[in-house]
Amino acid sequence: MVKDRSFGSRLFDTINVSVLGLFGILTILPFIYVISSSFSSVPALWPKDFSLEAYIYIFSADTFTRSLLVSVYITVVGTLIQLCLTSLMAYAVSHKQLPGRQVVLLMVLFTMLFSGGMIPTYFVVKSTGLLDTLWALMIPNAISAFYLIILKNFFQAIPEELKESAKIDGSHEVGIFFRIVLPLSLPAMAAFGLFYAVGIWNQYFSAILYISDASKWPVQVILRQVVIMASGAIGDSTEVEQVVYYSNSIKMAVIVVSTVPILLVYPFLQKHFAKGVLLGSVKG
Amino acid sequence: MNRAQVLAPGHACIMYRFHNITGNEGLLLSKQRLNRKIAWCLCMALTFSLLAACSGNSSGGSTGSTNAGGGTKQEASGGSDNASKEKEQEPLVLSLMFNFDGVEFPAEGNEVQRRIEEITNTKLKIQQLPGSAFEEKLPVLIASGELPDAIPIPRRHQKLPYVVNAIESDMFWEIGPYLEQFPNLSKINPLIYDNIAYEGKVYGIPRVRPLARRAFQYREDWAEKLKLQEPKTIDDLYAMLKAFTHDDPDGNGKQDTYGLTSKEVGYWFAPFFGAPNNWKVEDGKFIKDVETEEYLNALKFEKKLYEEKLMNRDFAVIDRPEWTGAIEQGKAGVRIDVTGSAPGLEEGVQANNPDGKINFFSILEGDHGKRVFMEGGHNGFYLIPKSSVKTEEHLLRVLKFFDDLAGEEGANLLQWGIEGVHYKLVDGKPEYIDLDKYGKEVGAYSAPLSTLPPVDIALQGDKTRLQQREIDVIAENDQHLVADPSLPLLSETFAERGAQLQTMLEDANVKFVMGGSEEEWRNTVKEWRTRGGGEIAKEYEEEYAKLGK
Numbered sequence: 001m002v003k004d005r006s007f008g009s010r011l012f013d014t015i016n017v018s019v020l021g022l023f024g025i026l027t028i029l030p031f032i033y034v035i036s037s038s039f040s041s042v043p044a045l046w047p048k049d050f051s052l053e054a055y056i057y058i059f060s061a062d063t064f065t066r067s068l069l070v071s072v073y074i075t076v077v078g079t080l081i082q083l084c085l086t087s088l089m090a091y092a093v094s095h096k097q098l099p100g101r102q103v104v105l106l107m108v109l110f111t112m113l114f115s116g117g118m119i120p121t122y123f124v125v126k127s128t129g130l131l132d133t134l135w136a137l138m139i140p141n142a143i144s145a146f147y148l149i150i151l152k153n154f155f156q157a158i159p160e161e162l163k164e165s166a167k168i169d170g171s172h173e174v175g176i177f178f179r180i181v182l183p184l185s186l187p188a189m190a191a192f193g194l195f196y197a198v199g200i201w202n203q204y205f206s207a208i209l210y211i212s213d214a215s216k217w218p219v220q221v222i223l224r225q226v227v228i229m230a231s232g233a234i235g236d237s238t239e240v241e242q243v244v245y246y247s248n249s250i251k252m253a254v255i256v257v258s259t260v261p262i263l264l265v266y267p268f269l270q271k272h273f274a275k276g277v278l279l280g281s282v283k284g
Numbered sequence: 285m286n287r288a289q290v291l292a293p294g295h296a297c298i299m300y301r302f303h304n305i306t307g308n309e310g311l312l313l314s315k316q317r318l319n320r321k322i323a324w325c326l327c328m329a330l331t332f333s334l335l336a337a338c339s340g341n342s343s344g345g346s347t348g349s350t351n352a353g354g355g356t357k358q359e360a361s362g363g364s365d366n367a368s369k370e371k372e373q374e375p376l377v378l379s380l381m382f383n384f385d386g387v388e389f390p391a392e393g394n395e396v397q398r399r400i401e402e403i404t405n406t407k408l409k410i411q412q413l414p415g416s417a418f419e420e421k422l423p424v425l426i427a428s429g430e431l432p433d434a435i436p437i438p439r440r441h442q443k444l445p446y447v448v449n450a451i452e453s454d455m456f457w458e459i460g461p462y463l464e465q466f467p468n469l470s471k472i473n474p475l476i477y478d479n480i481a482y483e484g485k486v487y488g489i490p491r492v493r494p495l496a497r498r499a500f501q502y503r504e505d506w507a508e509k510l511k512l513q514e515p516k517t518i519d520d521l522y523a524m525l526k527a528f529t530h531d532d533p534d535g536n537g538k539q540d541t542y543g544l545t546s547k548e549v550g551y552w553f554a555p556f557f558g559a560p561n562n563w564k565v566e567d568g569k570f571i572k573d574v575e576t577e578e579y580l581n582a583l584k585f586e587k588k589l590y591e592e593k594l595m596n597r598d599f600a601v602i603d604r605p606e607w608t609g610a611i612e613q614g615k616a617g618v619r620i621d622v623t624g625s626a627p628g629l630e631e632g633v634q635a636n637n638p639d640g641k642i643n644f645f646s647i648l649e650g651d652h653g654k655r656v657f658m659e660g661g662h663n664g665f666y667l668i669p670k671s672s673v674k675t676e677e678h679l680l681r682v683l684k685f686f687d688d689l690a691g692e693e694g695a696n697l698l699q700w701g702i703e704g705v706h707y708k709l710v711d712g713k714p715e716y717i718d719l720d721k722y723g724k725e726v727g728a729y730s731a732p733l734s735t736l737p738p739v740d741i742a743l744q745g746d747k748t749r750l751q752q753r754e755i756d757v758i759a760e761n762d763q764h765l766v767a768d769p770s771l772p773l774l775s776e777t778f779a780e781r782g783a784q785l786q787t788m789l790e791d792a793n794v795k796f797v798m799g800g801s802e803e804e805w806r807n808t809v810k811e812w813r814t815r816g817g818g819e820i821a822k823e824y825e826e827e828y829a830k831l832g833k
Contacts, residue, residue, distance in 0.1 A: 061387050225414040
């Protein structure tokens with residue numbers, strides 16, 4: 001520590017802290033607003049007439065609890081499927097000696113730039129019999145081309161020597177993958193797992209498209225419906241007179257309940273992000 | 285994916301607002317998304333080829349209900365009363381899909397649904413979706429050809445390209461020629477059938493509602509207190525708004541009220557100043573409302589209200605709850621909505637102020653006599669797809685379902701529910717036992733499945749003051765309708781660019797009312813014509829001449 005810091009350095013720190021602090025506040029304020037409004041009779045930063053009514057209301061009907069469970073289920077299972085498929089494929093194409101690797105990569109790259117579009121994708125989902133099943137929310141986007149390529153590069157960066165060492169000890173490729181490569185890639189897996197999980201958790205449009213059975217809707221579909229109804233911008237086919245208007249606190253409570261579960265995942269994964277796992281693995 | 289978001293904001297009854305639907309397209313043009321744009325083009329090309337394929341191949345993509353029409357030949361000419369014949373028939377398996385915006389749809393096999401099935405001799409398979417989700421999904425369903433036996437097209441989608449294309453590629457039955465066999469469906473006002481016709485042919489069964497239902501709702505207790513009569517002319521209304529703003533109608537000694545809470549401008553006052561309903565035809569030429577002096581006069585009236593602070597300042601951005609809240613919380617005295625929403629508003633007012641009263645009217649008489657704008661007269665219409673309903677016999681039975689439901693027995697069920705459960709008879713008049721229960725258990729069916737309004741056909745109960753008022757106002761409105769000549773007409777330019785063009789005019793209106801100059805407004809109108817308004821007019825003119833009206 002340098003004791004006599006210059007005025008400039010202290011000024012820099014002051015500005016730095018206050019600007020970053022301001023940004024911090026700006027990001028956290030909406031959360032506080034939403035959470036406190038959900039307990040309050042009027043939207044406010046601090047609850048006015050504190051009540052749990054909104055939460056009691058949304059959990060009084062099965063709809064919401066059920067959709068929450070659906071969301072949790074597809075997020076957990078879907079993320080596992082996605083991580084599994086993405087890492088397996090990424091590992092395969094990370095091998096330079098794999099025949100046809102360039103062609104496969106080119107095809108993957110192509111899907112990054114061009115997608116089939118909504119209706120053709122719908123046909124694929126329909127003809128593979130996924131329609132109206134929860135698989136439709138997990139399978140079609142099981143591998144993201146972008147994550148695949150990053151993960152491939154990550155695998156390539158793992159020193160060849162480590163894999164050779166395993167080979168010398170008599171391990172086959174699958175063993176190398178599970179015993180050497182995967183443990184070393186935990187930070188990457190954690191990161192992509194999070195991305196995938198958030199992606200699945202937040203999806204609503206595919207649910208609307210592929211799932212007609214209301215009991216299989218994830219929470220985002222319900223959330224969206226509540227938010228739309230609360231703002232009065234109802235669908236056109238509904239008569240104005242017949243609409244149930246949700247109060248502001250119910251809207252906010254639904255937002256809270258549908259956001260918090262996925263927020264809770266962050267702290268558990270965060271510790272994996274900063275780990276320098278490759279340090280000291282290869283010497284010489 | 286944004287493309288399919290048909291989340292029309294705001295008020296459900298404003299014909300104009302829906303043009304925002306395709307407004308997202310502009311976003312797609314940003315540089316990073318150019319690729320996606322190309323992809324979209326490819327995708328759209330593919331879609332159309334698939335559409336063509338679907339219509340060419342009627343045997344593909346059918347759902348499970350194909351066997352349903354194979355029973356004995358339907359004798360549809362009989363009314364709903366010859367039960368003996370129906371008994372011989374197997375119940376028709378009927379798949380339906382419609383919007384539901386409540387909390388929880390009634391469970392399968394409930395009593396109400398069983399009664400519907402009994403009355404119509406069907407076995408229902410219902411898929412319900414939230415209104416907004418339903419509207420997003422509809423284009424995909426139609427493109428994929430996987431449709432239920434009948435599907436409602438939302439009113440604002442009537443002229444969207446995906447519907448028009450599907451109609452033109454012969455995906456749906458033309459039901460016009462069969463209607464006369466159905467005693468109830470043929471009772472529907474021919475004006476409404478005209479409004480939903482495509483090139484003069486009727487494809488849809490409309491969910492009927494009043495033709496003109498726009499209403500000025502005002503605080504009757506305030507008016508009484510200030511000794512004001514119900515406004516009969518524009519000047520009366522102006523005086524009322526002024527009094528509501530300055531004469532302390534709530535009697536709290538503070539000037540904390542204002543006259544009108546408005547959600548948008550440009551439409552409400554046009555009929556009373558003599559402006560046309562969207563378009564008018566003169567010697568075969570189509571003239572848009574904004575191109576008439578009368579329309580500008582109406583807009584100037586709103587400008588005056590705004591300048592004198594007789595209406596809310598945030599009319600351009602306000603959302604529905606705030607807008608309604610202004611009346612309910614006693615901040616404003618007048619709002620413009622539809623006849624049917626008055627009872628709900630009064631309830632809201634009385635929650636804050638037990639003495640509060642609402643009344644409403646539709647027509648302000650001006651120099652041009654009594655005028656009121658006619659809307660489509662329906663809230664969407666059911667189309668019957670050929671992919672799921674393959675034979676004529678099957679079609680007749682699907683139509684019969686709607687016809688039976690519009691009969692007396694069906695209407696009673698939809699309007700009142702089941703006797704002893706939802707309503708009881710007091711001196712021969714029905715009375716709800718528990719309105720909430722009715723709403724939950726019957727409302728989910730009655731709103732989406734009604735064609736003729738059940739309230740007119742069903743048992744007549746005692747009417748509240750506002751319900752009676754609604755009947756009277758609608759009856760009077762029907763005498764003074766001004767039609768929108770473009771309603772049954774199609775325009776390609778409108779389908780492509782109508783939304784942007786309409787937004788342009790709406791923005792100009794807002795700007796003008798909030799202090800813009802008349803010259804600027806006139807220039808926008810001119811620009812509107814050169815940027816596509818002129819083509820729309822021309823296309824309407826051609827269509828209009830073809831229909832020979």
